[in-house]
Amino acid sequence: MKQSRNFLLGLILALAFAGSSRSMEPEDLVMYPEYVFYNGKIVTVDNSDFTRNLGTIAQALAVRGGKVLAVGSTDEIRALVGPQTKSIDLKGRTVLPGLIATHEHxxxxxxxxxxxxxxxxxxxxxxxxxxxxxxxxxxxxxxxxxxxxxxxxxxxxxxxxxxxxxxxxxxxxxxxxxxxxxxxxxxxxxxxxxxxxxxxxxxxxxxxxxxxxxxxxxxxxxxxxxxxxxxxxxxxxxxxxxxxxxxxxxxxxxPLLARIYKAELEYWASIGLTAFGSGAYSPAALRGFRYLDERGEFPIRTGWAYLGPDYSEGTLETLASLQGTGTEHMWLVGAWPVDNGGSCTTINARPEVKQREGCNFSPPGSRDYKENGYGLMYRLIKSGMRIATMHTGGDKDIDQYMDIIEKASAEAGITLEQIRAKRHAFDHMALAPRPGQYDRIKKLGLLTSGTSIFHYSYSAEVARDYGEEYTAWVVPRKSLADNGIYNSFETDTPLSQHGGTIFEVAAYDLHRRDKNGVVHAPSERIDRERELKVLTAWGAYYLLKEKELGSLEAGKFADLIVLDRDYLTVPEEEVGKIQVLATMVGGKFAFASRGFATENGMAPVGYQKP
Structure with a gap:
C-alpha cells in the first residue's frame, strides 16, 4: 500500500514539474519516461534518519529529464512506457542511489x-x-x-x-x-x-x-x-x-588537462561514484573541471571548496553569499585555511609520538599558534563562510576548531541556530572525534567525513603508539550514528592506480580489519544499512544537496547504480567484492559495462576494464 502511495505521489510531483503552460491536448497529458528500470530491487534510501530503516524498496523506476519520474511496482512503472522509452530489465538486480565521497582528490x-x-x-x-x-x-x-x-x-x-x-x-x-x-x-x-x-x-x-x-x-x-x-x-x-x-x-x-580529468572521472563513475567533495587546490584544476562542465562532458558531480589565495574580508563575504550555488555538476560548498588540521591529540603518549603531532589551530599566544591556521580559520568563520572538505587529524584539533567556531561566530553576531545551519564539517576522523566531544559536535551541528581506509592503514599504528582503546576513535561511524551525528564517506586514495572499488573500501567500516587482518574496536562496526546512508544520503547532506541527491525519489536527479549482487543480503565478506554494472548520472549513463550494455542492446559507456 505504501509503495502505491509513493508511486502516485511521485507521478503527481513529476507532472507538476512539467509546468502549467503546457497544452491540454491528450498527447501532452502523458510524460513518457526516457528510461524504465524494472523487475529489480530499487533501494531508494528515502529515509535518511539515523536508524537502519532505509525507507521504500521498490521493483521499478522511471527516469525523465535527468530526474526520477516515479518509483513503484514493475506493473505501475511499465504502464508509463512510451514509444521512445528505453526499458531495462534488471533481472532481479539491485539498484542504489549513486555513491558520494565527501573528501576526494x-x-x-x-x-x-x-x-x-x-x-x-x-x-x-x-x-x-x-x-x-x-x-x-x-x-x-x-x-x-x-x-x-x-x-x-x-x-x-x-x-x-x-x-x-x-x-x-x-x-x-x-x-x-x-x-x-x-x-x-x-x-x-x-x-x-x-x-x-x-x-x-x-x-x-x-x-x-x-x-x-x-x-x-x-x-x-x-x-x-x-x-x-x-x-x-x-x-x-x-x-x-x-x-x-x-x-x-x-x-x-x-583542454588537455580536462581530457586527463575526464579519463580519471570515468574510472570513478565505473565504481559507482556520482558526486564528490574536494578542495580547489589550483586554479588550473578548477578551470579543467569547468571546461568539462561547460561542454556537458563532466562524468559526475563535485562540490568544491575555496582554498585561497585571497582571504580578504570582501572576498570571503562575497564567497559566503555564493555557498551552495553553481551548476548541476559544480557548486561551492565552503572553504578552509592554508594550514588545515594537523594531528593534535589530547592523548598521553611517549615523547617521540607526541613530537610527531602538530597543532595548527592553537590560539594566539600559544607556542603552536599559526596565522595561516587559527588566524585564517577565525577570519573564514567570522565572514560567514562554511568550513568543508578540510583535513584534520586529532581530537585536540577538533576542540580548537570548535573553540574558533564559537568565538568567531559570537564576534560576528552569528547565532547558534545560524551556526548549525552552516553545517561546518571536518574530515578524515583519524583520531577524532572522541566520545566526550559528541554533545558539543551535535550542539554546533557539525558534520564529519571519514576515510574508511584508516581501519586498514592506520589502526595498527594507533594501537602501537597510543593504545588499543584509542582505535575506537578511528572513524567511529557506529557511535556517531547512534548519537545522531551525520558522518559521510571518503577514500582519499588513488583507487584507479590498482583497480580498487568503493565497496572494497566501505567494507572496512563493517569489519574494521587492519592490513594484517586484525580487528580493532569491534564495537564500532556499523551495520550495512547505515553504511549505505553514509555512502549516499548523508553525503548529499554534507554537499548541501540533500534535496537533489542521495536518494531515489521523484523530482531528484536520476543518479543511480546497478550492482552485480544484492548489497543488503550478500554475506558480509562479499560486500567488498560487489561490482557496479552501470552508473547513471542525471539520467544519462556515465558507465555501462560490456556485459550490461550487450544485455540491453547498448554500446558500452565510459571506462572499461582491460
Missing part, C-alpha cells in the same frame, strides 16, 4: 594514474613512466628509469616519473623517504639538462631547475619561508606536486 589521482593520465596523454606530448614494486624496489629503479625516459624526450619536453603508493596509499610516506636518497635537484639537472623533470615521491615531489623555473611562479600564495627550501632544493610536499602537475606541467593547455 580525482584531480590529484588523475595525474598519477595510468587510468587517468596514462589513457589521456601520449608520450609524444609528455614522457611519463610509472614505477611498481615496494618503495625500495621502486627507488632502485628510479635513476635508470629517469635516464631512459629522458633519452626518449625531445628538448624542452616534460618528463614525469611516478611512484606507486601501495594498495591503499600505505607506501606514501616510505616513498617520500626513499626517493630523495636516490635523486636530488642537482642529479636531475645532470641527467636532464634540457628537460623539465618531476619525480613524484609519495605525496611530495622532486624537480630539477628547468621545472623549478616553471613551477615557482605558481607558488605565489606560499610565504617566503615556505618557498625558500623549494627554490633551493627542488623538493616539496603536496603544494609543489599539485601546482607542478596542473598549473605548470600542462602549461595552460586546459
Amino acid at each position: 580525482p584531480a590529484d589521482w588523475s595525474m598519477i594514474s595510468p587510468v587517468g593520465f596514462g589513457r589521456a596523454v601520449t608520450n609524444d606530448e609528455i614522457v611519463s613512466r610509472y614505477l611498481t614494486g615496494t618503495p625500495r624496489e621502486q627507488a632502485a629503479l628510479l635513476r635508470q628509469t629517469i635516464q631512459e625516459a629522458v633519452s626518449k624526450a625531445k628538448p624542452g619536453q616534460w618528463v614525469r616519473i611516478y611512484g606507486t603508493r601501495g594498495y591503499f596509499k600505505e607506501w606514501a610516506g616510505e616513498l617520500g623517504r626513499e626517493f630523495p636518497k636516490v635523486v636530488s635537484k642537482s642529479l636531475l639537472d645532470t641527467l636532464a639538462p634540457n628537460n623539465p623533470v618531476i619525480v613524484r615521491a609519495g605525496t611530495g615531489a622532486i624537480i630539477n631547475s628547468l621545472a623549478l623555473q616553471k613551477v615557482l611562479p605558481k607558488l605565489y600564495y606560499l610565504s617566503d619561508e615556505d618557498r625558500a627550501p623549494i627554490a633551493e632544493l627542488g623538493v616539496g610536499g603536496t603544494d609543489l606536486q599539485r601546482y607542478a602537475d596542473a598549473d605548470s606541467l600542462i602549461e595552460g593547455n586546459i
Whole structure:
C-alpha cells in the first residue's frame, strides 16, 4: 500500500514539474519516461534518519529529464512506457542511489594514474613512466628509469616519473623517504639538462631547475619561508606536486588537462561514484573541471571548496553569499585555511609520538599558534563562510576548531541556530572525534567525513603508539550514528592506480580489519544499512544537496547504480567484492559495462576494464 502511495505521489510531483503552460491536448497529458528500470530491487534510501530503516524498496523506476519520474511496482512503472522509452530489465538486480565521497582528490589521482593520465596523454606530448614494486624496489629503479625516459624526450619536453603508493596509499610516506636518497635537484639537472623533470615521491615531489623555473611562479600564495627550501632544493610536499602537475606541467593547455580529468572521472563513475567533495587546490584544476562542465562532458558531480589565495574580508563575504550555488555538476560548498588540521591529540603518549603531532589551530599566544591556521580559520568563520572538505587529524584539533567556531561566530553576531545551519564539517576522523566531544559536535551541528581506509592503514599504528582503546576513535561511524551525528564517506586514495572499488573500501567500516587482518574496536562496526546512508544520503547532506541527491525519489536527479549482487543480503565478506554494472548520472549513463550494455542492446559507456 505504501509503495502505491509513493508511486502516485511521485507521478503527481513529476507532472507538476512539467509546468502549467503546457497544452491540454491528450498527447501532452502523458510524460513518457526516457528510461524504465524494472523487475529489480530499487533501494531508494528515502529515509535518511539515523536508524537502519532505509525507507521504500521498490521493483521499478522511471527516469525523465535527468530526474526520477516515479518509483513503484514493475506493473505501475511499465504502464508509463512510451514509444521512445528505453526499458531495462534488471533481472532481479539491485539498484542504489549513486555513491558520494565527501573528501576526494580525482584531480590529484588523475595525474598519477595510468587510468587517468596514462589513457589521456601520449608520450609524444609528455614522457611519463610509472614505477611498481615496494618503495625500495621502486627507488632502485628510479635513476635508470629517469635516464631512459629522458633519452626518449625531445628538448624542452616534460618528463614525469611516478611512484606507486601501495594498495591503499600505505607506501606514501616510505616513498617520500626513499626517493630523495636516490635523486636530488642537482642529479636531475645532470641527467636532464634540457628537460623539465618531476619525480613524484609519495605525496611530495622532486624537480630539477628547468621545472623549478616553471613551477615557482605558481607558488605565489606560499610565504617566503615556505618557498625558500623549494627554490633551493627542488623538493616539496603536496603544494609543489599539485601546482607542478596542473598549473605548470600542462602549461595552460586546459583542454588537455580536462581530457586527463575526464579519463580519471570515468574510472570513478565505473565504481559507482556520482558526486564528490574536494578542495580547489589550483586554479588550473578548477578551470579543467569547468571546461568539462561547460561542454556537458563532466562524468559526475563535485562540490568544491575555496582554498585561497585571497582571504580578504570582501572576498570571503562575497564567497559566503555564493555557498551552495553553481551548476548541476559544480557548486561551492565552503572553504578552509592554508594550514588545515594537523594531528593534535589530547592523548598521553611517549615523547617521540607526541613530537610527531602538530597543532595548527592553537590560539594566539600559544607556542603552536599559526596565522595561516587559527588566524585564517577565525577570519573564514567570522565572514560567514562554511568550513568543508578540510583535513584534520586529532581530537585536540577538533576542540580548537570548535573553540574558533564559537568565538568567531559570537564576534560576528552569528547565532547558534545560524551556526548549525552552516553545517561546518571536518574530515578524515583519524583520531577524532572522541566520545566526550559528541554533545558539543551535535550542539554546533557539525558534520564529519571519514576515510574508511584508516581501519586498514592506520589502526595498527594507533594501537602501537597510543593504545588499543584509542582505535575506537578511528572513524567511529557506529557511535556517531547512534548519537545522531551525520558522518559521510571518503577514500582519499588513488583507487584507479590498482583497480580498487568503493565497496572494497566501505567494507572496512563493517569489519574494521587492519592490513594484517586484525580487528580493532569491534564495537564500532556499523551495520550495512547505515553504511549505505553514509555512502549516499548523508553525503548529499554534507554537499548541501540533500534535496537533489542521495536518494531515489521523484523530482531528484536520476543518479543511480546497478550492482552485480544484492548489497543488503550478500554475506558480509562479499560486500567488498560487489561490482557496479552501470552508473547513471542525471539520467544519462556515465558507465555501462560490456556485459550490461550487450544485455540491453547498448554500446558500452565510459571506462572499461582491460
